[in-house]
Amino acid sequence: MNAIPLPAVDETEAKEAGPEPRLPSIAGLSSPGLDDAFLPRFRSTLVPERALGRMETLALQLARIQHPEPKPHHVVALKNPQLLIFAGDHGIADEGVSHFPQETTRQRVLQILRGKAQINAMAEHNGFDLSVVDAGVASPLLDSNHGMTEVPLLERKIGYGTRNILLSPAMSATQAISALHAGMDVVRHLPGNVLALGDVGVGSTSIAALLLSRLCGVPLGDACGKGSGLDDAQQARKLEKLFNAAGRHRKSVKPMAVLASMGGFEIAMMAGAMLQAASERRVVLVDGFVGGSAALVARALVPEVMDYLVFAQRSSEVGHRLMLIHLQNQPLLDMELRMGQGMGTMLAWPLLKAAEHLIND
Incomplete structure (x- = not known):
């Protein structure tokens, strides 16, 4: 299959330099303080560390998305999906x-x-x-x-x-x-x-x-x-x-x-x-x-x-x-x-x- 000859490039092909889209600003999610606030909810001395595995990772991702700054008593609320x-x-x-x-x-x-x-x-x-x-x-x-x-x-x-x-x-x-x-x-x-x-x-x-x-x-x-x-x-x-x-x-x-x-x-x-x-x-x-x-x-x-x-x-x-x-x-x-x-x-x-x-x- 790799031997298939490549066709000639059409000179009317869209050029690399062209109009640019208007892109929204997106804040990256990195909040060690928030992780420290939420992790105790998953951990106890009675179970192994990361006992909930990837469920813990998913829950922390939801928390980071909804809460830019760590505060006491934060909850995650999935609304109007x-x-x-x-x-x-x-x-x-x-x-x-x-x-x-x-x-x-x-x-x-x-x-x-x-x-x-x-x-x-x-x-x-x-x-x-x-x-x-x-x-x-x-x-x-x-x-x-x-x-x-x-x-x-x-x-x-x-x-x-x-x-x-x-x-x-x-x-x-x-x-x-x-x-x-x-x-x-x-x-x-x-x-x-x-x-x-x-x-x-x-x-x-x-x-x-x-x-x-x-x-x-x-x-x-x-x-x-x-x-x-x-x-x-x-x-x-x-x-x-x-x-x-x-x-x-x-x-x-x-x-x-x-x-x-x-x-x-x-x-x-x-x-x-x-x-x-x-x-x-x-x-x-x-x-x-x-x-x-x-x-x-x-x-x-x-x-x-x-x-x-x-x-x-x-x-x-x-x-x-x-x-x-x-x-x-x-x-x-x-x-x-x-x-x-x-x-x-x-x-x-x-x-x-x-x-x-x-x-x-």
Whole structure:
């Protein structure tokens, strides 16, 4: 596979130097005094040190997010949790990199909007307010037959899907910035101090693999998995397409240039949502491989965002393990999930509630 010739670079490729996004200021979390105030709540002479293991780490992260300064009798309060599902299509889907046709994105989104998807039941069970953001679905979501929905639809469409990255950049630099800012704007208008993120989009694991490879230096063959359930031959064809795309955009190395040339509208918006939520000291629950690729972008732009991210689960996608290693983070769960939509965040939520109760008792 490595012998595939690289195509010539299109001279119209977005240049590295271009407009810059307006990024929020994010305070890094480092408070030894706060840790000293909270640690006695987990420790006693009757149990071994760190008897609660990673639950202690999670509880301390929640405490650091909510309390900039150590004070007596601090508590952690997880209030009005929100689940945002960002939906967008990818032009590379035309190359057959997914087991599903592109129209599947719209059908999945409509199922969520009607309240009929599994994620609806999980969000209701966990007390999350659920909203769907149309970041760039390739067709209109609502018409005269689908005008009423049970779940709010937030229209932030940047375009009707990204362009095919084998032929051109996925989006312009202006579109990439607009998507990043749109994600920030959505979060500004949400209540609560907990944000869970999900995604819907055929072809998104191909984009996540490309972002992992380019932003972290992971060999593309190690980053690319079977996505929606491809067989070995289909995966080989997918990898060939990704090698060609990576070669075409090999001059894009800076974060915003990589996002514009090989990213997705929903990934850009998720990255913006992470940055804004962190600037407001919200807890941010990140789901799987695609959500992790948005975290890579957000970290590259403002490294302090990592202090606010809780990685819910490790998916079955082969590149996700390597992605989490590069993010230097351990997920709360490993359930071999093969779906996005924020399902992993809903399954992990009881652990955050347990940490809240442990630190407050």
